[in-house]
Amino acid sequence: MKLQWVLVALASASMSAATDHNNLDKERPLRFEDAYSIAFGSIEWQSGLRLDTFNSARPTYNLRSELQWGFAKNKDLSVGFEPSYGARGSALSNGPIEISYFEGLRREIDNSPAVGYRVEVSLPGQSGQRGIKTHLRGVLTKTATQYSKLHLNLDYNNDSSPGVNEKANSFGAILAYSVPVGYPRSFTQTLLAEVGIEESKLVGSGPTGWIGVGMRRQLSVSGVLDIGIQSDLFSGSGNGNARSPFRFNIGYSLNF
Numbered sequence: 001m002k003l004q005w006v007l008v009a010l011a012s013a014s015m016s017a018a019t020d021h022n023n024l025d026k027e028r029p030l031r032f033e034d035a036y037s038i039a040f041g042s043i044e045w046q047s048g049l050r051l052d053t054f055n056s057a058r059p060t061y062n063l064r065s066e067l068q069w070g071f072a073k074n075k076d077l078s079v080g081f082e083p084s085y086g087a088r089g090s091a092l093s094n095g096p097i098e099i100s101y102f103e104g105l106r107r108e109i110d111n112s113p114a115v116g117y118r119v120e121v122s123l124p125g126q127s128g129q130r131g132i133k134t135h136l137r138g139v140l141t142k143t144a145t146q147y148s149k150l151h152l153n154l155d156y157n158n159d160s161s162p163g164v165n166e167k168a169n170s171f172g173a174i175l176a177y178s179v180p181v182g183y184p185r186s187f188t189q190t191l192l193a194e195v196g197i198e199e200s201k202l203v204g205s206g207p208t209g210w211i212g213v214g215m216r217r218q219l220s221v222s223g224v225l226d227i228g229i230q231s232d233l234f235s236g237s238g239n240g241n242a243r244s245p246f247r248f249n250i251g252y253s254l255n256f
Helices: 003-016
Strands: 043-053 060-070 075-081 097-106 112-122 133-143 150-160 169-181 188-200 208-218 225-234 244-254
Touching: 208 244
Parallel strands: none
Antiparallel strands: 043 060, 043 244, 060 075, 075 097, 097 112, 112 133, 133 150, 150 169, 169 188, 188 208, 208 225, 225 244
């Protein structure tokens, strides 16, 4: 009996250090996230490719990479960058450097949802880029059925140096759903869906709304593949060129 408990403890310790397909992070593969940090002591490398298509502009390719560290219980830090190609005359842009802090304030208890928040600062990554962009996000996660969950993300964005006809502040919200597939007989993939809305950064332009579906699949103890598709449902006047009828994400997360 003692040997059985030792084996269970070892297995639990091993899985606690693994990448979890049911732990949902921003942009992996949709825009929302859940209210839980990565495991304490865990280091995770997340990388992915995003393709954005536009109504009246060239498609853009973004390579997003992020190193995430669970430095304390319910807290993690991350550093990321997102070079892009095609945004302006097929030019390659280094994109900003993103420094992010996440904290889970409370786990789900009875009818009270889990609560967390994220603070993210984007610094210029090359000459010509200006200003510091700050992103604040509040996160709620609540069990919907025995296995599925609902997620609410509320966003505030600030640009310290907005351009001409650009707003310094904007807001957004995302309502999302996640459910593991095959559970309890198997537990290797999670399906995701979201609907969101965000204010335009252009003065006098209306908001943009979108929907998205995605999947995270456990390929190994330490590796998770994610795939997502999003589409803008509407975009305000003056912001038509920024409307993306099709956005495709594919990525991989590795724990070490």
